[in-house]
Amino acid sequence: MDEQQWIANLLKENDRDAKLTEKQIKILQAAVETFAEKGYASTSTSEIAKKAGVAEGTIFRHYKTKKDLLLAIVIPTLTKVIVPTVAKEFAKDVFENQYESYEDFLRALIKNRYHFIKKNLPLVRIFWQEFAFHPEIKEEFQKAFTENVYQRFKEMVEQFQEKGEIVELPTASIIRMTITTIGGFFLTRFVIMPEHEWDDEVEIERTIQFLMNGLRKR
Template identity: 50%
Template sequence: MGQLDKELLQELLDVSEKELTPKQTKIVQAAIEIFSEKGFAAASTSEIAKRAGVAEGTIFRHYKTKKDLLISIVLPVISKFAVPFLAEQFLNEIFEGEEFEEMDQFLRKVIYNRYEFVRKNTALLKILLQEMFYHSEIQDTFKEIYMEKIAPKYRNLMEQFLTKDQLESIPMETIFRLTISTVLGFLLTRFIIVPDYDWDDEREIEYTIQFIKNGIKGLS
């Protein structure tokens, strides 16, 4: 099972409005990992305590119930800090200081960038996927960041490719949807659905790039 990258966890906790004790930090990390492995319903506070190296009573001194732990600590870390932080990090790594002459070049950088992130933080991604459907605050955060920050940059870049006749003149929203769904489909299959399959990652990434590029160009 992929675990939450410790450096990323610390960065997320550092920007939290609520200062956590070392024991609380261990509890949060353990909760994220176990929630991602088993889901919230199947996870137990005894498992979280064992993973964190604390007594189960320590959890209940800070959080009255398992749900209180999820709502009070884990979801705020994810919805208020993790998603915005990761979006800013993604934007800086992809768009800052770089010009893309070809669509292949852009897609390759995006896919390898998100591949490395998901590889290191599969646990965080699982929590987001499991809980975002049930918690409006996570959904709203995603919508705000992707619609206001990521989508405009992506749209501008796609318009540049349009002027170079690399893309057909179809709605930008359609290009965005097709690209994102294909990349996410690859990453989810690779790291969550069938992670133990004998993947040839470089080959799969190149297939994904060509599928997106040639598929969009073929649209009329």
Template identity: 40%
Template sequence: MNNNLFNEILSAQSIKRTVKQQRIVDASIRLFSEKGYSNTSTAEIAKVAEVSEASIFKQYGTKDNLLLSLIVPYIKEFFPSLANEAMDQIISNADSTFEGFLRAFLKNRIEFITGNKEIFQVLIKEIIYKEELKKEFLPYFHEIVIPRITKFIALFKERGELIDIPIDKILKLLFTFISGFIVSHFVLLNKESISNEEVEDVICFVMDGIRKSSSDH
């Protein structure tokens, strides 16, 4: 895998899948989620998708390429350009709070994961165990995700809402706790969804750690 392949797959997502490709994708997601990528053969995917194994190789070349074609568009959708629109709204609204942003973001992304649970499970399991996937996607996170969230944190620090510690430390706290919370629910515990009450518990826990207290003003 290389950056050229990564970019080619990103560009290819704008082309609508054929019925046969969609069957291959659906079968792959289901089998990878149930059995794991390494334990799933292209022959099994072909059987479930009701296509020939040769069709899979013709469409994707290798099983690795097939995996990438599933995960890449999911990554793009998980961190949408909506972040820029939300940023504009917050900047223009002096009454906006980091807690409000965090609540809206969490609920929106949890709803997205709930509707795409199987591919989320595939993504987490394979990112953990496949070094080549980490090398492909970590730069994407750093280029797309980190700068956007950093802007939010810097804005609320300027407003005096968050504790006065380096932004990178706040980022680590947020990603470590929130990602652990979501992964444990949807992957380890295999829950179908996360309740609003659980979301509020997480928000309270996070904000208690990073909110600037009144005594600090």
């Protein structure tokens, strides 16, 4: 699916409660692309208007501020797209499977999130860039993680601790180490150094082995 089709599908998902005009759709498409490319702070409404093919005043007729435009994209997507994905697809594809080892679980987890990020990269970049600066985004993300992921993750860690495969550290610490290591790879790969000549399969495997070297019970 190309980026234009992805954005169109996203806007349809966000448009269930209120019908968007053709101009609003063009504005939101332009905003997603420009925020993802340049970041929220570095993007002007004039740039968005030019990309959307509308007058800048048209943006302010629909959205009072640039932040309103950002939240029109991010908050609905968190609540209507990301949360259902975490609750259903992510849980089904990763946490409901049986694994022979924690290493196998890590491999399924990282590959699942890798494909998710590649598919939704423009919006994921916006989340990463703006997460620390907008409490609305942070609160929705924390809620989604706490309600849909944390308990399943905890049970998975405890399962392999009981088998004697991974170290007897607090489960919260193991989850933190796992998430920050995998998240660090994704952040570097897709945001900080996206132009680097990555061998993704090799880097994924190195990330898994790095984690297992620290978590495997001796």
